[in-house]
Amino acid sequence: MDNITIKKNGLHGLLLQLGNKWMIFFLLLEVIIFSIISPGFFSLNGIQTILNNSPSILLLALAETFVIITGGIDLSVGFVMGFSSVISAKLIVTFVGLGMNDALSIIIGIVITLCIGIIPGFLNGILIGRYKVPPLIATFSMLGITHGISELLIEGSYAKNLPKLAGKIGNGNLINIVPGKTVSFFVSPAIQRGERLIEILPNMFVIAFIFIIFFAFILKSTKFGQHTYAIGGNVDAAIRAGIDVKNHIIKIYMLSSLFATIAGIIYMLRFVTGKADSGMVFLLDSIVAVVIGGASFYGGFGSVWKTVIGCFIILLLENGLRMLGFPTFYKLVLVGIILIFAVLIDQFSPELLHKED
Amino acid sequence: MSKNPSKLFSLLAKNWALFFLLILILIFSFTGKRFFQLANFQNIIHLSTISLLLASAETFVIITGGIDLSVGFMMGLSSVLSATIMQKMHAVNFLPVLSISIGSIIALILCIIAGLISGIMITKYRVPSFIATLGMGGIASGIALIMCEGFPVTFLPPYLTDIGNGYLIYILPGKAISFFNKPEGIAGEELKELIRIIPNSFIFIAIVLFILWHILKNTKFGQHTYAIGGSMVASVRAGVNTSRHLIIIYVLSSFLAGLAGVFNVFQTGVGNYTQLSSMYELLAVASVVIGGASLFGGKGRIIGSVIGVILISVIENGLQLSGVDPFYRFIAVGLILIAAIIIDRSFPDLF
Numbered sequence: 001m002d003n004i005t006i007k008k009n010g011l012h013g014l015l016l017q018l019g020n021k022w023m024i025f026f027l028l029l030e031v032i033i034f035s036i037i038s039p040g041f042f043s044l045n046g047i048q049t050i051l052n053n054s055p056s057i058l059l060l061a062l063a064e065t066f067v068i069i070t071g072g073i074d075l076s077v078g079f080v081m082g083f084s085s086v087i088s089a090k091l092i093v094t095f096v097g098l099g100m101n102d103a104l105s106i107i108i109g110i111v112i113t114l115c116i117g118i119i120p121g122f123l124n125g126i127l128i129g130r131y132k133v134p135p136l137i138a139t140f141s142m143l144g145i146t147h148g149i150s151e152l153l154i155e156g157s158y159a160k161n162l163p164k165l166a167g168k169i170g171n172g173n174l175i176n177i178v179p180g181k182t183v184s185f186f187v188s189p190a191i192q193r194g195e196r197l198i199e200i201l202p203n204m205f206v207i208a209f210i211f212i213i214f215f216a217f218i219l220k221s222t223k224f225g226q227h228t229y230a231i232g233g234n235v236d237a238a239i240r241a242g243i244d245v246k247n248h249i250i251k252i253y254m255l256s257s258l259f260a261t262i263a264g265i266i267y268m269l270r271f272v273t274g275k276a277d278s279g280m281v282f283l284l285d286s287i288v289a290v291v292i293g294g295a296s297f298y299g300g301f302g303s304v305w306k307t308v309i310g311c312f313i314i315l316l317l318e319n320g321l322r323m324l325g326f327p328t329f330y331k332l333v334l335v336g337i338i339l340i341f342a343v344l345i346d347q348f349s350p351e352l353l354h355k356e357d
Numbered sequence: 358m359s360k361n362p363s364k365l366f367s368l369l370a371k372n373w374a375l376f377f378l379l380i381l382i383l384i385f386s387f388t389g390k391r392f393f394q395l396a397n398f399q400n401i402i403h404l405s406t407i408s409l410l411l412a413s414a415e416t417f418v419i420i421t422g423g424i425d426l427s428v429g430f431m432m433g434l435s436s437v438l439s440a441t442i443m444q445k446m447h448a449v450n451f452l453p454v455l456s457i458s459i460g461s462i463i464a465l466i467l468c469i470i471a472g473l474i475s476g477i478m479i480t481k482y483r484v485p486s487f488i489a490t491l492g493m494g495g496i497a498s499g500i501a502l503i504m505c506e507g508f509p510v511t512f513l514p515p516y517l518t519d520i521g522n523g524y525l526i527y528i529l530p531g532k533a534i535s536f537f538n539k540p541e542g543i544a545g546e547e548l549k550e551l552i553r554i555i556p557n558s559f560i561f562i563a564i565v566l567f568i569l570w571h572i573l574k575n576t577k578f579g580q581h582t583y584a585i586g587g588s589m590v591a592s593v594r595a596g597v598n599t600s601r602h603l604i605i606i607y608v609l610s611s612f613l614a615g616l617a618g619v620f621n622v623f624q625t626g627v628g629n630y631t632q633l634s635s636m637y638e639l640l641a642v643a644s645v646v647i648g649g650a651s652l653f654g655g656k657g658r659i660i661g662s663v664i665g666v667i668l669i670s671v672i673e674n675g676l677q678l679s680g681v682d683p684f685y686r687f688i689a690v691g692l693i694l695i696a697a698i699i700i701d702r703s704f705p706d707l708f
Contacts, residue, residue, distance in 0.1 A: 073487070075639070133698045134652040136424070140639050144691030151684035280634040284495065297485045329502035332633075336495030343484045343492075 022345055023292055023309045026338075030313060034320035041323055048173075048199060050312075050319050055208040055266045056081065056279065057311050060286035061293075062212055063259035065307045066219070066252050068290050070232045071299025072128060072135035074253065076142040077260040077286065080120050081279030083146040084264030088113035089159035089274030092166065102163040110265055117264070120146050121257025125250030139253075150276040159274035170269025173199035174206050204266045211262065215255075216304035228252065232299030285314050288335055292342045313338070370704050374647055374664045374697070378671060385675030392678045399556050403522075405670040406558045406624070407432065407617045411641040412648075412662045413569050414613035417606050419645050420573075422586045422654025423486035425607065427475065427494035428614040429638040431468055433631030434497040435618030439464035440510035440628020443517075453514035461619045465612060471497060472611025476604030490607075494638070501630045510628030521623030524553035525560060558624065565616070570659040582606065586654030643690060644669055647697045668693070 035042035060077045067074040088109050095105030120142045127138040168187070176188045177198040191197050219225035227248055230238040239245055260279065267278050292310035295302030317338075318331050369376060386393035411428045418425040439460040446456035471493060478489040519538075526536060529551050533540035543551065573579040581602055584592040593599055622628055631637060646652065647668060648661025672693075673686050 127695065127698075131699060131702060133695070133702075136642070136652060137646055137694060137698055140643060141691035141694040143639075144687040144689075144694070148684045148687030148689075148691070151687070152682060156684065277634055284491070284633070287491070288495075291488060297487055327503070327506070329499050329507070332495045332499030332502065334499075336492040336497075336499065339488060339492040339495065340478065340484065343488045344478075344482055347483055 020294070023294065023306060023313065023342075027309055027313050027316070030316045030320070034316060034323075038320055038323045041320055044198070044200070046319065046323070048202065050315050051205040052202050052270075053319070054311065054315055055202075055204045055270075056263045056282045057285050057289065057315065058208045058212060058308065059259045059263035059266070060279065060282050061289040061307050061311050062215060062304060063256035064286050064290045065293070065295060065302050065304055066215075066228060067135070067256050068232075068287075068295045068297065069219075069228050069299060069302040070249065070252050071235075071297075072249075072252075073287070073297075074124065074139045074256045075136065075283065076120055076124060076139040076146060077256060077263075078279035078281075078283035079143045079146040079150070079276070080117065080257050080260035081264040081267065081282070082274075082276045083120070083150040084113050084117040084261040085268040085278050086150040086153050086159055086264075086274035086276055087116055088265050088268045089162055090153055092163070092268075093159065093161050096161075096163055102165045106163065106166055106169070113265055114258070114261055117261025118254045118257050121254040121260075122250065124257070125253035128253060129246040129249030147276060150274075154274060154276060158276075159268075162268070162272045164272075166269050167272040170204060170266065170272065172203045174201035174203060175199070204270055208262075208266065211259070212304060212308060219304055224248075224251075229300060232301070234300075285335070286311075288339045289314055291339055294342075294346060296346060367704075370700065373700055374649070374661070374668055377693075378664060378668045381668070381671055381675060385671070385679060389675050389678035390680075392675055395554070397674070397678070399524075399553070399559070401667070401670050401674050402562070403556045403558045403624075404674075405666050406562045407621055408637070408641065408644065408666045408670065409562050409566065409663060410613050410617035410620070411637055412644045412666045413566060413659055414610040414617075415638070415641040415645045416648075416650060416657050416659055416662045417569075417573070417582060418486070418610050419642070419650045419652060420582050420586045420654060420657040421603060421606055422589070422652075423479065423603070423606075424642065424652070425475075425490045425610045426487065426638045427471070427490040427497060428610060428617075428641060429631050429635060430494040430498035430501070431471060431611050431614035432618040432621065432637065433629065434471075434501040435464040435468050435615035436621045437501040437505045437510055437618075437628045437630050438467060439619050440513055440622050441504055443513050443622070444510055444628075447512065447514040453516055456514050457517065461622075464619055465615045468611045468615030468618075469608055472608035473604065475611065476607035479607065480600040480603045486607075498631060498633065505628060505630055507630070509630075513622070513626060513628075517623050518626040520557060521620065521626075523557045525555040525557065526553070528552040528554065558620070561620070565613075566659060566663060573659055578602075578605075583655060586656070588655075640669065640690070641666075643694050647693060649697075649701070651701070 031042070040046055060081065063077050064074060091112055092105050092109035095109060096102060100108075124135075124138050124142050127133040128135050172187055174185060176184045177200070178189060178191055178195055179198065181195070182189050186203060188197060188199065219228065227238070227243045230241065230243060231245055231248060235245060263279065263282075264274075268274050271278075289310035290302060290307050291297075292313055293302060293306035293308075295307070314331075314335060317334055318328065321330055321334075322328065382393075391397055411432065414428050415425060442460035442463055443456045446459065447453065475486075475489050475493045478484045479486050523537060526534065527539050528534050529540055529543060529547060533543075535541075537557075539551065573582065581592065581597045584595065584597060585599055585602060589599060642652075644665030645657060645662045647665035648658065648663070650657030650661065669690055672689050673683075676686055676689070677683060
């Protein structure tokens with residue numbers, strides 16, 4: 001990447017710093033406003049609701065972050081998520097039907113799903129990296145194919161008869177406290193009537209967050225991450241620098257599908273079902289979250305942590321509006337406006353100026 | 358990939374979508390019940406009117422090297438808005454003609470304004486077209502949903518569906534023939550024998566497509582559109598006012614999407630919002646690409662896009678009539694799209 005010197009002192013420097021990190025201030029502003037006007041927003045329950053809803057969008061946005069940094073886009077994540085929720089549900093039901101024990105069949109089902117789930121990404125990567133198909137088209141065709149296959153598998157309905165254990169894992173919390181009595185981890189204790197159970201940190205959020213920490217490290221501090229930025233910054237330069245761009249692109253799209261697959265498995269565990277279109281609603285949100293996080297569609301920019309902030313801006317907005325009694329439609333309008341606002345801010349920041357054609 | 362392919366071969370590769378369409382029609386004629394019939398073909402055209410409008414809008418944008426992801430939601434907005442105005446005016450006893458035309462015109466004006474905003478963002482503020490139109494689509498879909506609260510808009514003035522679902526010629530064999538309206542005084546068994554020829558929607562879409570084809574092929578505006586897609590820098594040097602031209606392109610695209618929305622009201626008799634998962638815009642992009650356009654800009658034809666749309670519609674219709682699970686069509690569209698790109702890449706010197 002180019003070395004451009006920016007004056008970092010005085011009011012100008014302050015404004016630049018603000019411009020770079022506006023999403024953090026926006027998030028704080030959102031927290032403050034919703035806490036004031038919507039009682040119960042800033043409570044344990046309110047936060048738990050937001051965290052419970054977060055894994056799908058967090059993982060899909062993580063997938064999009066890697067792809068968008070390379071200058072691409074992955075439209076298939078939503079339906080790969082649905083695809084894997086269907087596949088994992090079908091597999092687990094089959095294993096249980098064969099007489100396997102519940103826990104074993106869930107584990108084996110998940111492992112096989114993870115292997116199947118990266119196939120769409122592999123095909124995307126081959127089309128995009130090797131055959132130079134525009135990412136929009138390649139991933140859209142994969143979207144159609146995964147959608148079709150998963151609808152065929154469940155015959156237009158949704159997967160049923162999953163073992164109850166799946167729901168227990170998916171809806172469990174990391175820390176469960178019965179005040180004055182017990183504290184347990186991962187599994188909620190049996191409670192008597194009249195007792196209050198305090199649940200902190202949903203299991204699925206913890207799992208998603210571990211992935212995020214790990215891949216934030218990969219993107220920021222490893223050679224793999226550096227190459228990802230390099231390809232997005234300038235493909236020709238990356239090739240000249242000896243990076244195997246074709247293989248790297250294939251890996252990126254496989255990674256993207258892997259995250260979507262994990263999101264699908266989490267969906268299956270949380271809602272104890274598999275649905276073909278379970279991820280479609282999150283596609284738009286995840287792309288918007290990445291753009292709010294300062295990534296550029298020209299490639300080369302983006303960071304996992306800023307994407308996470310983008311995700312929470314959307315999640316808070318959704319939850320806050322719902323608690324205030326607005327229909328979810330209002331969220332669409334606001335998200336659209338924030339998206340355009342985000343891009344306009346980036347357009348005026350000097351970091352991007354040298355990227356213009 | 359020889360340098361000088363034989364004439365027949367190059368003709369085949371160049372028009373593969375058309376040949377594929379013909380082959381499909383041939384296959385479905387054997388497998389599908391009542392596929393190869395005038396009524397069914399008219400049905401296919403009738404049902405693809407909206408997709409044709411959206412795809413032709415997308416054709417202009419894609420030729421300039423951009424993309425418009427808002428068309429599907431703009432269509433929903435225009436459908437809901439025009440229907441709401443018609444409903445409100447009809448409720449206070451305005452003339453049907455008046456309420457229908459005012460509703461349609463206001464919806465179209467709103468779409469033009471939305472296109473103007475997208476265009477200004479894309480040209481003056483250099484927002485990537487992908488993002489600007491994605492945001493605009495989200496806003497449009499939200500406004501449409503707020504307006505109709507998630508339900509279709511009903512209680513519209515009469516005559517809407519008579520116009521949208523009517524036919525040019527009605528023939529009752531050996532008895533009567535009439536234009537635009539059914540022959541009077543027929544009912545029951547006679548209604549079944551009535552032959553309907555040329556749907557109004559076909560006339561409408563043919564006129565619109567002809568105008569767009571003419572603009573793109575024979576006018577300076579069309580030439581500049583290709584020039585901008587080919588090389589932005591070169592067209593600026595050649596004296597093309599690219600900003601103004603691009604704004605007009607996005608206005609045109611939004612206008613055509615609005616037209617699709619209004620026409621949707623005429624066809625269904627209710628105002629429909631666009632569901633978030635409907636992916637009209639992506640299917641439109643897919644048909645344009647199947648029709649030989651390139652997302653890098655500079656390439657594309659209205660006729661190609663029309664073939665792309667009809668190809669997808671025929672697959673949908675043919676699979677249905679052949680009794681195949683409807684979900685195969687998603688897979689089919691995906692595979693054809695990949696095939697389109699690979700054919701395009703394999704014979705770069707042909708296109």
